[in-house]
Amino acid sequence: MPNRIEIALKEGVRDARGERIKREIEHFLHLPVDTVSTIDVYTVDAAFSPDELEQAAAGPFCDPVIQFWSIDRPLASGFDYAVEVGFRPGVTDNVGRTAREALAYLTGRPFSEGEGVYYAVQYLLKGTLTPADVERITTGLLCNTLIQRYSILGAPEFVARRGFSALAPRVTGSTTAAVREIDLEVSDEELMRISKDGVLALTLDEMQIIQAHYRDQKVVAERRKVGLGPKPTDVELECLAQTWSEHCKHKIFAGTVQYEDENGNTQEIKSLFKSFIQRTTKDVREKLGDRDFCLSVFKDNAGVIRFNNTHSLVFKVETHNSPSALDPYGGALTGIVGVNRDPFGTGQGSKLIFNTDVFCFADPFYAKPLPSRLLHPRRIYEGVIEGVEHGGNKSGIPTVNGSIVFDERFAGKPLVFCGTAGLMPAEVNGQPGHDKYIKPGDLIVMTGGRIGKDGIHGATFSSEELNENSPVTAVQIGDPITQKRMFDFLIRARDKGLYRFITDNGAGGLSSSIGEMAGECGGCRMDLSLAPLKYPGLNPWEILISEAQERMSLAVPPEQVEAFLAMAGRFGVEATVLGEFTDSGVFHMTYGERTVAWLPMEFMHEGLPPMQLPAKWTPPRHDEPAFEEKADYTEDLKQLLSALNICSKESVVRRYDHEVQGGSVIKPFTGVANDGPSDAAVVRPILESFEGVVTAHGICPRYSDIDTYHMTANAVDEALRNYVAVGGSLELVAGLDNFCWCDPVLSEKTPDGPYKMAQLVRSNQALYDVCMVYNLPLISGKDSMKNDFYDGTTKISIPPTLLFSVIGKIDDARKAVTMDVKQPGDLVYLLGCTANELGASEYFTMKGVIGNNVPRVDAPAAYARYRAYHEAVLQGLVASCHDLSDGGLAVAAAESAFAGGFGMKIDLSRVPWKGTEEGWSDQALLFSESASRLLVTVKKEHAEAFEAIMGDDGCSRIGVVIEEQILGIEAIEGHDVIMADLVELKEAWQKTLREL
Amino acid sequence: MANTRAIVITGNGTNCEMEAAHACRLGGFDEAVIAHIAEILSGDIRLDDFHFLNLTGGFLDGDDLGSAKAQANRLKHATVAGTCEKLVEQFSRFIRDGKLILGVCNGFQLMVKMGMLPGFDGKYLAQSVTLTHNDCGRFQDRWTYLKVDPASPSVFTRGIEKGIYLPMRHGEGKFLCDSDATLERIEREHLAAFKYCGPDYAAATMEFPANPNGSVNAIAGICDPTGRLMGLMPHPEAFVHYTQHPRWTREQLPEEGDGLILYKNAAEYVRKNLV
Structure with missing residues (x-):
């Protein structure tokens, strides 16, 4: 039977958390409530003596100056309703994890398999509320039912039942290591059913390509040698679905576009990415000649440029939109700690020097009805801001630049852009810091967090599929401290030369990271049964594609592996050898000795033909207003200054630490009262030097209503002019493009696909045109192409949005x-x-x-x-x-x-x-x-x-x-x-x- | 003459180790070593080899059990590898040997939760004060004016005329005592070395945002009766050069930032008394 340790505030101590909840209940739900107070609850599901539990309660769990504790006895009093909110089984519980470590230190005894500590918060509401009001407060504010669960007790019931019972949200299940074979010798309808039911998101064409692969007699013969039948395993099909997903493969940017402009001129564009983005960089670099400063572009997790003779700059901006729509806090937190891993996993690894955030929301004061499955913009605003706050602040990375853009259409999907820059030595152990390679025979090592069912199939599942004991699979919650520990270790391991190659585990999990790494040397063999799991019950395909956070994949030379693992142990970081890299030409997965996936590398990476995409540009015509000239515009100016897109964001920005690491030169706010809005940020990443890094961005989705060509040109210009305004040098500045589009692929659901696709083409054209003139090479970027909401009746598409970020240098920050x-x-x-x-x-x-x-x-x-x-x-x-x-x-x-x-x-x-x-x-x-x-x-x-x-x-x-x-x-x-x-x-x- | 040696402990969520070490060097320490807690627990690095210990800002263990709680527990119960020495014994010896400890932000939280401050009657492991959630309920990053108590025994604040201007960056900085007696004694013995105040460094204030967290008596930092142990919420290491000041582009400022004096005082004390 688990034990409950409760921690409450002493009489007279202000409950800031409770007060905030009270304000939010009044503000958002317009319900009167007298007081809200809170109690922390730790459910200890492990064998400890009463004495040990008391030591824990009185020691690490309780601050004796302001708090008191109890074990298995409710502390709540003087309330009308008690609401307890905890996590569902399998959801990352950071406080629970820290509590567990604290207990292990205290008792000197590690936890055994299946034991754990789980955290929950009890909210005590006092006021004249109906049960329905309390239900609304709970589901509308206190609990995100996707990842959390709750119980409500009225005061009489609470007394009668002696409070809440001790409940440990343990994941139940056992490992069967089941591998299914899937019969693809079926009708086209059946192929599509397999894709849809399995949340594979593969099209019929793609399913048929896979079908053809498995019909190939040479493939069948090779498979026989490793003990596999002619049918694909679920591990293989899931792996292909990940590798070929829009998210990983960028099929729209790689597709062939038939573009028709407003005059009927047609043009075939083979890959927007190659034709515009890559070409921009190539042409700018040629133009720069000897002055070219790009070191690594488009091939790694982030772009790398020169900073000075001893150091290089790394930058990446990502989006995390869909998860943030479902769970704003967890989605955004994962967004920021996720993008941290990109520069960290670039080249041989870099130290992270700043974050940037740009959010696109609907009006937080939105007062019209919303489709039922959408969260209110205010809740998204709160959750995203808090998630990024925790992710950035706890990681010790200053958030130096950002903005918030408002448009009603972002109610359909908020955009959460998170960027991170890093600094790496120009040379690490005698090799360029931005380079890395793998030799066949190097060991596959995974470090950091364990694998759970988190993030399997991203956000495509529906909440109805959940039951009490099934782990939530859609949303991950980041854990900045586990990641920070891993980074502290890895940056030291880098300097000791203990690994050869590092990359991030992000979308697609190991299937993607190891799949890409295997491409470096021509193959791999990995035993999925070796992977450390959060809880039993994962099948091989789940281990391979789980997007559980805070993990890096490395190639460690065999002669270094002992030192690497020993050092990881000292730093309290889990590191596991999962297999080895080969030059077999095959992505070979086993579970123990049994082969569960055997995929030729060439088929995995080159097997997909380009998508065919129609695009037709018809310029929209809007009414041209004719306003009377006024004699006085003072009121208009005041109204504009109060507009959401212009007004001060200080209440948000002050919640982000923008000065940690000590290099802050131009802060987000400046002026006589420290409250004027800076155009760009300047930081000194090397405290002994006055060389500064300058970063800025441009974003103007409203202009897309007229022409995405000009939206894009203005975004690029805005970024550069902000950069220039604070003193950024034009000799060393590079750009990053982040496209967030509404689905531009013609289909039944998207009859206006050709127009949206034309908008994308025009945006790319402008990107090339302006960057060429500005000598701005594009060093990295990302696209997110499905930012629509559709519930069968209402469709909300976001305005096509390009976030253009720049990073560059100011030679002497004292001139800013x-x-x-x-x-x-x-x-x-x-x-x-x-x-x-x-x-x-x-x-x-x-x-x-x-x-x-x-x-x-x-x-x-x-x-x-x-x-x-x-x-x-x-x-x-x-x-x-x-x-x-x-x-x-x-x-x-x-x-x-x-x-x-x-x-x-x-x-x-x-x-x-x-x-x-x-x-x-x-x-x-x-x-x-x-x-x-x-x-x-x-x-x-x-x-x-x-x-x-x-x-x-x-x-x-x-x-x-x-x-x-x-x-x-x-x-x-x-x-x-x-x-x-x-x-x-x-x-x-x-x-x-x-x-x- | 022997080197003056500062150590900055990092790991498990400490974030300000780089700038703290930089401030120590600028302040005059011959060496400033950034030591990961793992290197201390493994016995590779010993506190005994240093004169000035920096416990600096960050989010130890994510502040998951309350700020710095988990680290306080770790330091009290963890054993140094290959010995039967508890790590806490190295801390106690460090204090007994008359050396200096400065806790900033999360480091200050750690010191009070371990019981190192206010350290009445030589008791350095008995908690009597705390730092908890700001009254505004949120993390804040803003610059604050800190009025110094010139009668404070603090080694670190010597020579500060009226006060200093530093950034605070925390969510849990509200200073509270377990009793009125504790607070009275802190005041009586001039241990509240820094208090939040207005730009004129005149009167201490309870007004937000000048007092950003609602600390009792506007207390921003305290020292122990010997003056050798001190903790404060605002970040002295974050203002050691004028370009870190939020208004450096519009005010004539000296080259050195206000926070540097704490490290200079520490270095001078070590040079005179400990080497």
């Missing part, structure tokens, strides 16, 4: 520039021309229209401007610089002014204009989002030198910084078109999300 104005009397310059480009702007969105005049990037002019500006930065001529983006000039000027604590006077008639007189209006000058513009302030004594460097092209002195705390903008006609107190502007900007 921030966005806050510095002193009265400084001159205000606008760099770049403004045009009548209000289409899909924040201003038009606020007015409820789209329009057609999307901002267009003049890349050559912009690049010349950025180069000149950077020269001015190097000469120390720039006092402040802020990029113009959402909300245009008016918003940028307001932000720079209130961040710096000084007012600003601006004359719109001095703003450089591009285009005809027709659209020339105060409205366009104030709010147009024309690309490539920077608002700069310069000390008077530097004005001449600054103007000389910038030249006349689109550089104009438009105003001055003033002592008085106002933003005053003069219209073309000379009257004040905006006249506002800075305090009011700042309040408008800060109030929207302050309380969230």
Whole structure:
């Protein structure tokens, strides 16, 4: 019988967790509740003496200053309802795991197989609530029923039953090591049923290719030699499904596109990836010649570029959208700790130096009905933010840059982009740090967490399939501490030369990591029965494809394996030899001595023909609004500053540690009160040096409503101009593309596939065009192509979204520039021309229209401007610089002014204009989002030198910084078109999300 | 003359070891060794060989049982390999030998939960104070003004005029005592070396966000009566150069950051008294 240890707060100690729940109940569910208090519950399912349990309760589990404890006796009192929430069987329980370790240290006795400690929280609600209210509070706030379970007891019942009974959510099951054979000599309908029922996501074409492979007599003969019949095993079929999945194989980006533009011109594109993304990098590198700084692109888990003579930079950005839609906290946490493994598993391994996060959500204040299976945007907002907070902070990696983008369509699928950069020695043990290789005979070693049923088949299952004792398979919960321990060990093992090759275990688990590694040397033989499991009951196919987190796969030379395993043991990291790499040409899996999968490497990796994808571009036409010119836009400006996409995100950003590791130079917030929004981040990864790494990003999904070509061009430009604004060098900067699209493959469910596919083509075209001019090689990226919600009646597709991230260098971080104005009397310059480009702007969105005049990037002019500006930065001529983006000039000027604590006077008639007189209006000058513009302030004594460097092209002195705390903008006609107190502007900007 | 040697313990979720070691070197230590707890438990590295122990920031064991609780338990019960010595004995000896310990953030949490602070009457393993969840209920990263108690016996705060400006980055930094008597004694003996205050370093404050967690008496850091053991929630190692200051692009600042003085004082003390 398990024992329950309860820990409660002493009388008079504030219960911050309970208070927060109370606020959320009132805020979101609009239910009145008097108090909420909480109790921690540890269910110990192991053989310990009463004395040992008391020592544990009084020792590691309880803080004697503020808490008290009990064993097998409920502590709750003074409540109307008690709700206890714990994890379902098999779900990662980090607190339970730590509690178990603490007990083992305390007693000096390790746990035996099947024993464990499980954590739960008891919420005590007091107030006039109905049972239905409590049910709503529980399922709506306290418990995600996908991964957690709950029980509710009213006070009388609680007393009668003497509280909750001790329940250990142990996974029950036994290992049978079953391997099924699947008969593919069946009808096409039956093939599709096999694919669908098995959640294999293989198309009929793909199933037929597999069918043909198994009919090949040579294959049959070879299989006979290893004791396999002619039919594929479930291990083989599952492995192929993983390897060939859209997620792993990027079939859409690799497919053949028949593209037709608006004029009926047709073009066949063989692989968007090769034709645009890879070609961008290749062509930029050729253009750079001797100045090329790319070291490893597209072939590893992350891209690698040179930083200086001794170190290289590594960067990767990933998405974790579907899991975050189901379990926002666990999905996002897994997203961030998952992307950490990419730079860590690049080359011979890198030290992680910063994270970046970009989230796309629907309005957290959304008040309309939602399809029943969707979580409320507010819950997604809370969960994702907290998940990334825990993942980043606990891993000791500063979160230095990010943003939150809002659009109603992200209710269908939130986007959670997580990026991580690393720093690696240019040389490790005499070899380039970014290189690695495998020799046949090297051992397959897995380190880190154990394998469970987590993440099997990703997110495609439905919750009805669950029963009380079946582990949840869709969602993983990251465990940053297990991963941190592993990294602490591996980085030391790297420096000792104890392994030859390292990679991450992510999507597809071992099937993917070992499958790819085997490609390096031409084969492998792995015994799945050796893999360490979280609990019994996994069949070989499950062991092979489980996406259980916190694992790395390595190739360890046989002569080093003893030292490697011994060191792992000392560092408390599990490491297991699973087999060896070979040059047999075969991906060979056994379970003990028995062969369970035998797949020729060539068939696994080259067996799939490209997908055929139709694409037809028909430019959308929107109504062109004609707004009357107003005499005063002050109210419009305040309203814009409060808009979700523009307002301050400080309440979120302050929850992320952006300074750990000590290298922070430009922080997310700057200015006289530490609350102005920085354009980009600068960090010094080597504390003894002033060389800085600069990172920034661009994202503007709204422009996709007009044309994804311009959406993409603007995203690239926004990223680079943010980067340039703080002082990033154009000599060493690279880009990463993350595409999040709605399904562009023509089908019954997606009749508009050709349009969405054309949007993808156009986006790729722009990526190439702009990056070529900006000398931006693409070093890594990712695509997520199925961001739709469909429940049979309602379909919500996200707007096509490109996140463009840049990473580069500032030679001397002490020259970095921030966005806050510095002193009265400084001159205000606008760099770049403004045009009548209000289409899909924040201003038009606020007015409820789209329009057609999307901002267009003049890349050559912009690049010349950025180069000149950077020269001015190097000469120390720039006092402040802020990029113009959402909300245009008016918003940028307001932000720079209130961040710096000084007012600003601006004359719109001095703003450089591009285009005809027709659209020339105060409205366009104030709010147009024309690309490539920077608002700069310069000390008077530097004005001449600054103007000389910038030249006349689109550089104009438009105003001055003033002592008085106002933003005053003069219209073309000379009257004040905006006249506002800075305090009011700042309040408008800060109030929207302050309380969230 | 012998080297002055600082050690920074890392592992199981400690995160600030690199910048803490950097601050020790900048502060004047001849050596600053980052030691993984595994290397200490294996007996490869011994605390006895060092003069200044840094327990620094992070999330030991994910703060899963409450901040630093699991590590406090580990240090108390784990045995050094190949010996029958409990690790905690190395700590006790380190303190007895008159050496210095600085706990920052998670390290401060560890010190109070092991009972090393406030260390009344030479009792360094009896918990009487704690650090718990911020009143705002959330992790916060923001810069705070810390007023120094000039009468404090702390070795680390010597020479600080009014106070220093440092970032705090924690979710569990609210300082509480087990009784009024404990709090009174801390105040009476001037052990509350740092208190949260406004930009003028005048009065201590209970107002958020200047006092970011609601600590009783605005206490941000305390020392033991000898002044050789100290812990604080804000991060001195995170402000040793002006470029780390949030407003360095708009203010004239000295080259050295405010936090460096703690490490300089430690190095000077070690040089004068321990080598």
